[in-house]
Amino acid sequence: MLPRGPWWTRVKTWHKILIVAFEVFIIGVIWQFLIGTLELINPIFMPTPTRIIEGFGLLFGSGEKSVISATDQAIWVHIRRSAFCYSSGLLIGVIVGIPVGLLIGTSRTAYRLIGRFIWWLYAVPWVALRPPATIWFGFEAAPVIFIVSFASTFPILLNTAAGPQTVDPSLLRSAQVFGAGRFKQFWKVLLPSSLPFIFVGLRQAIVISMISLQVAEIVGSSKGLGALIVLMTSHFKTGAAFAVLLSAALITIILGQGVRYTAEKLAPWHFGQVRR
Amino acid sequence: MTLRRRKTEASGMASEAEVDHQVILAHLGKRNASRTSVWNLIFVIEVAALLGLWEMISGPLGVMNPKFLPPPSAIFDELWRMLPIVGERPITEDIVFSLTNFAYGYVLAAVVGTTLGLVIGTTKAGELLLGPLAYYAYAVPRSALAPVIILIWGLGAESKVVIIFLLAVFPVLITTMEGGAQVNRTLVDAGRVFGATRLQTMRKVILPDLFPYVLIGLRIAVIRGYIGVLIGELMGSFKGLGTILKRSSYNFEMAKSFAVVAILIVLSSLTMLLVSFMKTKLVPWHQEEDLLKSR
Numbered sequence: 420m421l422p423r424g425p426w427w428t429r430v431k432t433w434h435k436i437l438i439v440a441f442e443v444f445i446i447g448v449i450w451q452f453l454i455g456t457l458e459l460i461n462p463i464f465m466p467t468p469t470r471i472i473e474g475f476g477l478l479f480g481s482g483e484k485s486v487i488s489a490t491d492q493a494i495w496v497h498i499r500r501s502a503f504c505y506s507s508g509l510l511i512g513v514i515v516g517i518p519v520g521l522l523i524g525t526s527r528t529a530y531r532l533i534g535r536f537i538w539w540l541y542a543v544p545w546v547a548l549r550p551p552a553t554i555w556f557g558f559e560a561a562p563v564i565f566i567v568s569f570a571s572t573f574p575i576l577l578n579t580a581a582g583p584q585t586v587d588p589s590l591l592r593s594a595q596v597f598g599a600g601r602f603k604q605f606w607k608v609l610l611p612s613s614l615p616f617i618f619v620g621l622r623q624a625i626v627i628s629m630i631s632l633q634v635a636e637i638v639g640s641s642k643g644l645g646a647l648i649v650l651m652t653s654h655f656k657t658g659a660a661f662a663v664l665l666s667a668a669l670i671t672i673i674l675g676q677g678v679r680y681t682a683e684k685l686a687p688w689h690f691g692q693v694r695r
Numbered sequence: 696m697t698l699r700r701r702k703t704e705a706s707g708m709a710s711e712a713e714v715d716h717q718v719i720l721a722h723l724g725k726r727n728a729s730r731t732s733v734w735n736l737i738f739v740i741e742v743a744a745l746l747g748l749w750e751m752i753s754g755p756l757g758v759m760n761p762k763f764l765p766p767p768s769a770i771f772d773e774l775w776r777m778l779p780i781v782g783e784r785p786i787t788e789d790i791v792f793s794l795t796n797f798a799y800g801y802v803l804a805a806v807v808g809t810t811l812g813l814v815i816g817t818t819k820a821g822e823l824l825l826g827p828l829a830y831y832a833y834a835v836p837r838s839a840l841a842p843v844i845i846l847i848w849g850l851g852a853e854s855k856v857v858i859i860f861l862l863a864v865f866p867v868l869i870t871t872m873e874g875g876a877q878v879n880r881t882l883v884d885a886g887r888v889f890g891a892t893r894l895q896t897m898r899k900v901i902l903p904d905l906f907p908y909v910l911i912g913l914r915i916a917v918i919r920g921y922i923g924v925l926i927g928e929l930m931g932s933f934k935g936l937g938t939i940l941k942r943s944s945y946n947f948e949m950a951k952s953f954a955v956v957a958i959l960i961v962l963s964s965l966t967m968l969l970v971s972f973m974k975t976k977l978v979p980w981h982q983e984e985d986l987l988k989s990r
Contacts, residue, residue, distance in 0.1 A: 439827045464847045531734050532741070542964055544918070546925040547937075547956045550944030555763060626834065633839035638929045638941075645839060652842040660843055668835040675834065 466658035471665065474651075474658030500642040501632060504560050508567025509628050516572045516624075517617060520579025525609060530580070541573045545631060549638050563635040563643065570631035571624040578620030582613025611686075618682035622675055629671045765950035774954040786939060793924050793935045794962070796852050800859025801920045807860075808867025808916070809909055815868075816875020817901055829868060837861045838922070841930045850931050859923035866915035874908025875901070910974040917970055921963045 447468045453459050455467040466474065478494050523530040523537070545566060552562035586609055594604045636645025644663050651660040746767050752758040753766045761769065779787040815821040815829060841858055848854035878901050886896045928937025936955055943951035 435823070435827060438823065439831070442824065442828055460847065464843070532737070535738060536741075539960075542960055542967075543956065544921050544925055544959055544963060546922050546929065547940060547959055549929065550941045551949060551952055551956075554944055554947065554949065630836045630838050633836045634841075634926055637839065637842060638926075648839055649842050652846055657843055657846070664835065664839050667839060668831075671834045671836065672831060 463655055464657060466661050470658035471661045472658075474656065474660070474662035477656060477659045478647075478662055494647075497643055497647045500560060501636065501644040504563040504567060504636075504643065505628060505632050508564045508632070509571050509624060511564070511568035512571030512575050512624055512628070513621070515568070516575030516620065517579050520576040520617075520620075521583065521610075521613065523576075524580035524583035524613065525605070537573070537576065541577065545570045546634055546638075549635055552635075553639050558639070558641065563632065563640055566635040567628050567631050571628040574623040574627055575617070575620040578616045578623065579613060582616035583609045585616075586612045615682065615686045618678060618686065622678050622682075625674050625678060626671060629667060633667060762947055763949060765953060769950040770953045770957065773948075773950040774957055777951070777954055777958070786936075789935050789939055790958070790962075792852070793928065793937070796855040796927070796935070797859060797920050797924050797966075799852075800856045800923060801863055801916065803856070803860045804863035804916055804920070805867055805913055808864045808912065809871055812868045812871025812909070812912075813875065813905075816872040816905065817878075817897070822872075822876075826872065829865075829872065833865050833869060837865075838926050841926050845927070845931050850933060855924065855927035855932065855935070858927040859920050862923035862926075863916040863920040866919055867909070867912040870908045870912030870915065871905070874905040874912075877908075878904045907974070907978045910970065910978060914967060914970045914974070917966045918963060921959065921966075925959070 451467050451469065454462050454465055455469070462470065519537075523534055548569060549562070549566055552565050556562040556565055590608050590612075591604060594608050599607065632643070633645040633648070636643035637649055640646045644667055648660045648663050651657070651663065749764075750766045750768060753761045753764045754768075776782045776784055777786050779785045779790065811825070811829075815825045838858075840861065844857050844861075845854045848857055882900050882904070883896055886900045891899065924935070925937045925940075928935040929941050932938045936959060940952050940955040943949075943955065
């Protein structure tokens with residue numbers, strides 16, 4: 420029998436989940452007490468947890484209770500628009516980011532020709548492009564997709580480009596010795612060893628895409644979750660605004676965990692030992 | 696006699712070593728210099744060609760309407776007009792407003808992020824109790840809070856500082872936590888074996904090992920902070936670079952908004968350089984795996 424270690428060595432995964440749930444509950448109770456009972460901040464501005472739960476009802480409820488139906492925009496219009504903008508923006512990011520990243524990661528000349536421009540573009544604060552995007556692409560989904568794809572391309576691209584750099588040269592040489600052509604070297608050696616980096620980029624891109632989506636919709640869009648937040652805030656339904664926010668957070672967490680799970684399946688040699 | 700011999704020996708060795716070294720260095724330097732200068736030349740040509748092409752398509756050739764994509768010359772004109780001191784219509788006040796907000800929010804984020812990160816990253820209880828919470832809070836799109844924050848704190852500088860703080864604090868917090876997680880256990884154990892107290896281990900082993908990560912977090916936070924500046928000012932403000940950007944875009948003065956974007960890029964790059972410089976000065980021993988930049 421193993422000797423009993425310090426207390427933290429005996430904490431299991433489900434203990435951790437319990438701890439987090441308990442902490443969220445405690446924070447909720449304190450929050451409720453500070454704002455609902457003591458009114459440190461006016462509860463109209465800062466909703467209490469009970470009002471956030473009411474907010475979910477407000478969003479999905481129909482008839483008298485719903486604010487959205489009063490403005491003749493059902494919740495699903497917003498959800499559909501956001502899902503469309505998010506997925507297409509991220510898709511463009513992947514389609515542009517991974518090939519260009521692999522190109523500048525494998526070829527020195529390509530990196531020297533366009534590398535600096537990519538670092539420059541990366542330095543552009545993407546929020547600054549939102550007002551011009553309205554002028555270029557109008558008021559529908561297009562400017563939002565532009566912003567999301569601009570924000571998501573560069574994390575994917577730069578992380579992917581770092582991948583082929585880490586390949587052990589002796590692996591490439593041994594592939595050459597066994598008669599692999601350039602394409603086969605790329606497909607069998609370079610691509611698999613870049614896989615972890617692509618996934619790291621993807622995980623960053625999932626978070627940054629959600630942020631840019633919300634920002635792009637908050638600043639000058641009439642549909643989407645961000646626009647819903649603005650709408651609810653301007654009706655002083657901050658509970659509903661926080662409900663939208665929490666749903667967005669939940670979606671991001673689920674997507675991030677999904678990518679992490681896929682990464683652990685596809686690249687176990689890299690993500691296997693990381694515990695967090 | 697011995698002294699002289701030793702001296703000559705030493706000098707001889709030194710001169711020999713020096714010459715050798717210098718030859719190699721000169722050789723390498725020449726090769727490297729010529730190659731980098733060629734690539735720099737190519738880069739300059741590329742930039743010139745791109746600017747020329749841009750000027751042509753939105754100028755004489757008329758492919759793009761200059762109302763939508765202004766030519767570089769118009770942008771430079773506008774930029775020159777807006778510059779503080781030398782320009783005709785300087786925007787000094789707005790730049791100062793944005794930068795002050797950035798400074799307040801950033802410093803606040805740095806202090807809070809580092810402190811919390813140290814607590815979470817170096818203590819077991821902190822890691823178990825607060826670590827998962829920090830990661831989940833990181834996933835909340837905090838920029839979407841901007842409307843609510845402006846509702847609570849108003850259109851002035853306070854709401855901007857809060858937004859900048861919220862955006863910039865998490866990179867610092869998370870990287871400090873990660874830094875605490877990667878501290879070499881062997882070194883800590885060795886310290887303990889040699890009789891270091893908890894405080895001494897902290898000061899002599901853990902903090903030096905962790906400090907580079909704090910600075911990396913601070914570097915990431917610069918970009919986030921500038922994004923926060925823009926979000927806050929685009930959402931609702933009466934002053935600042937973001938306000939000018941929004942106003943000029945919606946007035947179809949695209950040259951002006953491009954000039955503001957250029958100013959923003961310059962400002963954020965300068966801040967980044969400052970933090971990077973700080974990192975090379977404060978933690979010269981830490982080599983980053985910056986694979987792409989080393990090429």
